[in-house]
Amino acid sequence: MKRGLVVLDPAEVPDQEWDARVGGLQRSMAEHGADVALVYGDVSRSDDIAYLTNLCIYWNEGVLAIPAAGTPTFLTKLSPRVQPWMKRTSKVTEISSGKGFADLVAKFMLGKKNGTLGLIDAALWPSDVVDEITAAVPGWRVEPLEGLVRQQRLVPSDNEVALLRAAGRILDDAAAEAVVEESTPGGRVETVERALRNGGFLDLYPNSLSTTDGVTSFGVTGQYRTGWVHTSRVVGDDGWTGDLRAALTAAIAAAKPGATLADLTTAARTALDGLPGDAEIRWINQADLSTHGEFRPRDFQLGLGETGSVSIEVVFADGGHAAVAETVRITDGEPEYLTGAPR
Amino acid sequence: MTIDQATKPATSRAAEDLDELALRHQRVRAAMAEQDLDVVLAYGPAWRRENIRYFSDVTPAGSAALVLFPAESGPIAFSTRPSDLTDFARRGWVERTRRLDPTDPAELTDALREFRPKRIGIAHHELVPLGLMETIRAAVPSADVVPATALLDTVRLVKSDWELARMRRSAVVCAAGWEAFVDVLEPGLPEYQIVAEVEARIKNLGAEDNFMLIASGGDEVRGMTPPSARLLETGDMVRTELTPKMNGYWLQICRSAVVGKANDGQRKSFDLFNEAVEAGISVVRPGITAHEVAVAQNDVFRKYGYGEYCTSQYTRVRGHGHGLHLDETPIIEGNHTALPENSVFIIHPNTFTPLAGYHVLGDPVRVTADGCEVLITTERKLFETGDLS
Numbered sequence: 001m002k003r004g005l006v007v008l009d010p011a012e013v014p015d016q017e018w019d020a021r022v023g024g025l026q027r028s029m030a031e032h033g034a035d036v037a038l039v040y041g042d043v044s045r046s047d048d049i050a051y052l053t054n055l056c057i058y059w060n061e062g063v064l065a066i067p068a069a070g071t072p073t074f075l076t077k078l079s080p081r082v083q084p085w086m087k088r089t090s091k092v093t094e095i096s097s098g099k100g101f102a103d104l105v106a107k108f109m110l111g112k113k114n115g116t117l118g119l120i121d122a123a124l125w126p127s128d129v130v131d132e133i134t135a136a137v138p139g140w141r142v143e144p145l146e147g148l149v150r151q152q153r154l155v156p157s158d159n160e161v162a163l164l165r166a167a168g169r170i171l172d173d174a175a176a177e178a179v180v181e182e183s184t185p186g187g188r189v190e191t192v193e194r195a196l197r198n199g200g201f202l203d204l205y206p207n208s209l210s211t212t213d214g215v216t217s218f219g220v221t222g223q224y225r226t227g228w229v230h231t232s233r234v235v236g237d238d239g240w241t242g243d244l245r246a247a248l249t250a251a252i253a254a255a256k257p258g259a260t261l262a263d264l265t266t267a268a269r270t271a272l273d274g275l276p277g278d279a280e281i282r283w284i285n286q287a288d289l290s291t292h293g294e295f296r297p298r299d300f301q302l303g304l305g306e307t308g309s310v311s312i313e314v315v316f317a318d319g320g321h322a323a324v325a326e327t328v329r330i331t332d333g334e335p336e337y338l339t340g341a342p343r
Numbered sequence: 344m345t346i347d348q349a350t351k352p353a354t355s356r357a358a359e360d361l362d363e364l365a366l367r368h369q370r371v372r373a374a375m376a377e378q379d380l381d382v383v384l385a386y387g388p389a390w391r392r393e394n395i396r397y398f399s400d401v402t403p404a405g406s407a408a409l410v411l412f413p414a415e416s417g418p419i420a421f422s423t424r425p426s427d428l429t430d431f432a433r434r435g436w437v438e439r440t441r442r443l444d445p446t447d448p449a450e451l452t453d454a455l456r457e458f459r460p461k462r463i464g465i466a467h468h469e470l471v472p473l474g475l476m477e478t479i480r481a482a483v484p485s486a487d488v489v490p491a492t493a494l495l496d497t498v499r500l501v502k503s504d505w506e507l508a509r510m511r512r513s514a515v516v517c518a519a520g521w522e523a524f525v526d527v528l529e530p531g532l533p534e535y536q537i538v539a540e541v542e543a544r545i546k547n548l549g550a551e552d553n554f555m556l557i558a559s560g561g562d563e564v565r566g567m568t569p570p571s572a573r574l575l576e577t578g579d580m581v582r583t584e585l586t587p588k589m590n591g592y593w594l595q596i597c598r599s600a601v602v603g604k605a606n607d608g609q610r611k612s613f614d615l616f617n618e619a620v621e622a623g624i625s626v627v628r629p630g631i632t633a634h635e636v637a638v639a640q641n642d643v644f645r646k647y648g649y650g651e652y653c654t655s656q657y658t659r660v661r662g663h664g665h666g667l668h669l670d671e672t673p674i675i676e677g678n679h680t681a682l683p684e685n686s687v688f689i690i691h692p693n694t695f696t697p698l699a700g701y702h703v704l705g706d707p708v709r710v711t712a713d714g715c716e717v718l719i720t721t722e723r724k725l726f727e728t729g730d731l732s
Contacts, residue, residue: 001390003542003555003569005535042470044389044406058569059554079659085568123445123474130473144473190547197539202569206546207404209426280425291389291406294423295445319429 001043002058004202006089007225013054013159018091021052021152025066028148034118038105038133039064039149040125047290048120048149049074050226055090056202063101065108075104101129102136109137118145124295153287155305160227161329164286164307167224168327168338170199171231175339179218179235188235192220200224207232209313211277211320215241219323221289228289230309231339232325240276241322247271248312248324249342251281255328255335257304264310277316284309286327306330307338344515344720360400363505364436367397370498375414381460383412383491384479386467393667394466394495395420396591399436402551403427407443407475409451413458421451448478455482464491499666502685506592507709510665510687513594514707514718516587520545520553521721524585525600528728530577534559534570537581545587554586554593554669562608564700565657577603582703584691586669593669596719597691597705600726612699613725616692619643620704620723623661623674623690627708627715633678633688637661640692641676649696658694665689665707686710687718 029037041049041064046057049064055074063075073094074086080097087093098104109117117137119125122144134142156164174195178188189206196204204222219232234241247268254267264281265272272279283300284293285308311325326340375383385394386409392402398410398418405424412418417438420431428440441450455463460483465471468490471479480488502510523544527537534557545553556567559581567582575581579602586595601609619640626639640661641653652658664671665687672680674688682688691705706723708715 001554001569003538003553005572006569007572042388042390056569079566079655081566081657082568084565089571124472126470127473127476128469128471186547186549190543193546194539194543197542198536200535205404292424294406297446313425315425319432321426321429 002056002203002223004197004204004223005200006054006056006202007200008054008089008091012163012225017157017159018054022066022072024152025052025149026068028151029066029068029118032118032145032148033116034143034145035068035115036109036112037066037118037120037145037148039066039120040129045124045291047153047226047228047287048147051149051153053090053092054226055086055092061101063105065105067112073108075101075108077101100132102132105133106136109140114139116141116143118143120145120149121147150287154285155303156227156286156307161307163225164227164229164327164329164338167201167222167227167229170196170201170224171220171222171229171327172339172341174199175218175220175231175233178220179233181236183235188218196220196222209321209323211316211322212318213239213320215320215322217321217323219325221292223290228286229327229339230284230289230311230325231327232311232323233340234322234324240274243271243274244312244314244322244324247275247279248310248326251312252310252326252328252335252337255283255302255310255330257302257330257332259302261299268312272312275314277314277320277322279312279314282309282311282313284311302330304330304332359505360436363503366503367498371412371495372414374494374498375464378462378464378489378491378494380462380464380489380491381414382455382458382463383494384463384465385410385412385495386465386471386475388467388470391467391470391668393499396667397495397499399431399434400591401427401430401434401436402591403430405443407445407472409443410437411454411458413460416458419454445472445474448475451478452482455479459483460486462487462489464489464494466491466495468492496671500664500672500686501683502666502687502709506666507685507687509590509592510594510709510718513587513589513592514720516545516548516550516589517585517594517596517707517719518721519548520550520585520587521596521598524581524583524598525726525728525730528575528581528600528602530575530602532575533572534575535572538570541585550587550589551591552588554595555583557581557583558701560700562697562700565695566701567703575602578606580605580609580699580702582701584693584703584705588669591667592665593667594665594687594707594718595669595689595691595705596707596721597689597693597703598721598726599703600728600730602728604727605725606699609699609725612696612702613704615643615647615649615696615698616702616704617723619692620690620706623692624706624708624715624717627682627710629684629710629712630681631710633672633674633680633682634676636674636682636688636690637676637678640690644692644694644696652694652696653692661692662688662690662705682710684710684712
């Protein structure tokens with residue numbers, strides 16, 4: 001569950017920006033012929049809803065219903081007792097609680113003229129929920145929509161960039177402290193839990209990988225406000241790990257507007273050739289970091305202003321793994337390191 | 344007991360692991376036979392991994408994972424994350440591992456076709472994404488696909504000795520987490536920094552995860568949520584349910600502590616809730632229903648005129664099952680699920696009353712042959728800062 005700090009602060013994200021996010025989606029809905037759109041989220045994948053409302057789905061599931069005009073309504077299976085907290089910490093003013101989404105959606109649709117109901121990122125919705133909602137709103141055409149909210153999130157606003165930079169600084173310092181040579185597995189996690197949660201992170205996922213020749217990589221993916229940052233570093237400084245770090249530096253240097261997976265791979269090639277295992281380079285936009293980009297195609301073409309992690313994971317024939325990664329922002333010039341800037 | 348003294352599970356397949364594995368396969372296959380299932384697919388999004396862990400003894404890190412369990416051969420584990428496949432293979436509880444690639448699910452399709460199932464049960468059918476469900480149906484179009492969530496929930500209800508040993512490790516971490524919680528309380532501390540300290544302490548001890556809600560303040564507090572930036576004040580009651588996961592197994596402790604000295608209302612509130620917990624504990628025996636355990640607790644509130652605070656307007660459940668999922672069968676009036684010997688659940692009558700606001704108190708118990716065993720050693724009292732120093 002998410003159990004860090006939830007912040008709604010107009011000094012960080014002003015009301016106009018929250019309104020513009022919903023307004024941008026409503027324009028996309030109109031272009032796609034949707035009269036109402038629904039966004040599904042659960043505790044492990046709720047960033048679209050958070051982006052539109054700042055709602056924290058700390059447990060269970062929720063659906064955000066967005067009309068063609070006006071404000072969204074949050075449909076939740078959590079108790080009405082939680083609604084005051086949800087309203088206090090989010091931009092949502094309308095919340096509807098019930099035992100199932102079908103009834104909640106049907107209630108939301110009451111009084112609306114039949115039209116097209118769009119399911120955003122439909123392939124990721126639970127199939128049963130789609131069937132139940134479809135049956136509950138006869139007369140409505142239920143249509144799958146692309147990841148319209150994700151598309152808005154791919155290039156963060158200036159306010160989001162400021163928050164991502166703040167997150168990057170906290171994560172960078174914590175990771176540097178955690179991966180010192182004498183650190184223990186438990187000590188590394190303790191260090192980042194204390195530092196990131198005291199720094200105001202909402203959520204974090206530490207992850208350790210190891211190889212049979214004794215190399216440990218320690219990674220952390222963390223959520224600060226509604227944005228995500230990621231780093232992964234090798235503990236110690238032995239042998240081939242220098243090549244791994246050099247490959248990451250080269251791949252990041254190639255991360256410019258228009259660059260593709262092939263460009264980053266080519267840039268890192270010389271250093272990658274020195275590694276004892278098969279290496280995979282990845283770009284994961286911060287909009288996809290909560291799911292490690294696993295629901296998105298691996299190929300990409302970088303856009304100006306995109307922010308995300310460049311990572312290299314090495315898989316050894318004996319099953320060992322090692323990984324390095326840093327979060328960067330794509331600029332007109334050199335990429336801006338949000339974590340792991342060369343010191 | 345410290346975590347170093349608690350029995351540590353083997354990291355490779357020991358003899359007791361093989362016995363446990365055989366027991367699980369036997370239980371699941373018996374249930375499959377009753378429902379005429381050729382294959383069980385245990386699906387797990389990132390927040391519901393209990394069935395994946397049951398089959399593999401691994402909690403994968405990938406965003407989606409599943410285990411294909413055929414009636415007549417060994418299981419195959421799938422994950423969206425490559426490093427999970429190594430973890431599955433190293434643990435050795437599954438026969439094969441495969442990548443689950445949502446953009447190219449050929450490996451899942453091939454595996455399903457290999458078994459030519461006529462009837463497939465899916466655990467967490469209700470959570471399977473549309474894209475994945477279409478893949479499954481297209482792979483075996485003639486197969487009948489039915490939910491099997493309840494099948495696995497029932498199989499997992501009774502814990503083996505192997506599982507109970509792990510839950511006792513969780514119990515040790517519950518106690519350590521609560522100590523960290525009380526240790527850090529002081530006026531001026533924001534709620535979220537309490538959570539930071541608890542997380543740091545229990546993760547150092549090996550906790551893989553934690554479910555934790557919190558609230559601080561006086562008798563105006565109506566429930567618990569994730570932490571805020573509210574600063575603690577002298578006289579606040581700080582409530583938490585703290586639920587570490589060790590070796591896959593969740594266990595919860597519910598306690599409240601006062602910053603400084605408790606007032607009369609807080610003490611009266613504690614006495615009421617403690618009596619309700621004891622009433623719940625007193626009725627536990629093999630075969631008791633969740634309904635009966637809830638009634639025993641709620642009757643204490645009714646006896647003192649606080650019965651209205653046992654309704655959904657003020658509270659949710661009077662406890663819930665524990666195991667590979669933290670919130671298994673609910674202990675609530677109307678749930679007539681029988682709780683057999685070696686089932687594990689927490690008894691917590693957490694709710695609001697006007698005495699001191701929302702109060703949190705509860706202990707996890709194991710059903711024994713003639714009653715129950717309280718699994719945690721933390722004293723059941725209203726803590727005041729300074730108690731543990």
